[in-house]
Amino acid sequence: MERIPILRMGDFLLVTVQVEMHDQLALNLQEDLADRISATAARGVLIDISALEIVDSFIGRMIANISGLSKIMDAQTVLVGMQPAVAITLVELGLNLPGVATALNVDRGMQLLRHSVQQQ
Amino acid sequence: MSQMDQSIIDALSGQQSSIQAAWLANLEESGAARGVRGDELKKQTGDFLKLFSEGVAESGMDNLGAAGWAEAREFLEALSHSRALQGLDAQQTASFIFSLKRPLFDLFQRETSVDPATLTNHIAAVSELLDAMGLHTVRTFQKAREAVIKRQQEELLELSTPVVKLWDGVLALPMIGTLDSQRTQVVMESLLQRIVDTGSEIAIIDITGVPTVDTLVAQHLLKTVTAIRLMGADCIISGVRPQIAQTIVHLGLDLEGIVTKANLADAFALALRRSGLSVTKAS
């Protein structure tokens, strides 16, 4: 089955979504991430969606779920690289993703994760 | 009228230069030639007369929509399109066709050997045909003008979106004048794009120069702030006037998580502080 690769970078996990997301792929990613956070004791998860041209309510819900479940497993999620048109559409759709941390790109997201891990 | 008299068809194709001379004189007299170069007008009238006589020979004068008139129609569309772009007016463009009436009436009377009743029929038919062409020209002209206006409106919107860089990583959007929903939308989109292009983490929207906002614009402003957060940057709104604050409170809009400052200077100071910078006096 098709899966989105999850890379490990030290204490953090990096997911770069580069293919068109269909619903099953999103569900798989959510499951895989939960397993990997647990197996690696990761402290943070970076999801790079800069290549995604749309985020609908299904993918939005997956992002919110990943953020929520990682928090319970003591890892912080940062969503990076959302395109302007996608952001405008999500807000119009009514999906504000409260509680999900965001950053402009992978570099900034990494800084944010390191910073918050140091503070704990 | 179904049957065209052959003598008229022959006259139309054989006497193009004399028709053209009379037509050009008419155009000159009516002022329809103004703003168009002489040689250009000569070519246009010549080309059109050729298409006209071909159209008559092939499809008669009853129906401008007939297949034989396709080239003449296209010619007129191209003509009114180019005139619209040159900034000529609709009347002038329509006169191009209407000035041809008189020369054709004269030609029919002069050249044909038909009885008066048939002649009257022919003149009525050519008159209706030219009316239809005139209308077609005006319609196309109108369409082309609307397209020009739409493009200019869009260009104006682009011009009124001055996103400026205040510091490395700090953008500002000083908004001036009354905001309508469409303008706000375009301005905000260009701000979001600039955030990505420059990798700026802080954007200041300064609305000191905005006297009032309506419900839609206020909502749009707040949506923009949320969209900026989703992209991973922060937004500060500065210069909120009392009336605008009233509107926002009155609407019950949620200002949770939105940072506001009294003026652009305060907002900039906060942006610098957040970037880990401080301003000190040089001794």
Add this chain to the structure above:
Amino acid sequence: MKVTDKGTRPIRTEQDIVLARQACRKLAQDCGLRLVAQTKLVTAVSELARNTLVYGGGGDLDWEMLEDGVRRGIRIVFSDEGPGIPDLQLAMTEGWTSGGGLGLGLTGAKRLVNEFDLETAPGKGTRISITQWT
């Protein structure tokens, strides 16, 4: 207003949702919609195609390219022969869902497009038409 081109696509599997999104993105680009309007339309298509599949048991997507004076637009119609929506008012309530989603599908899609039209009756299926103009 005239229709310059039209076509139809099936919505029968999950993969069809992705294909519908891609096809509509292409149409939106050809139509000359701005990027944000394109993204909104494609997102609405994603929501509604999923509804057609999940609640309507599959159906069709019919599209039309429109021309109205200087405006150009796309109309997309989703139709299914599923159970229909018994309580339309409830279904159009923000946050309400019958399928365990976020309840943003219908109301959210409506906000993303210029025109939104819904016809449904219990047992008679559902027909949703959306239009986006340049």
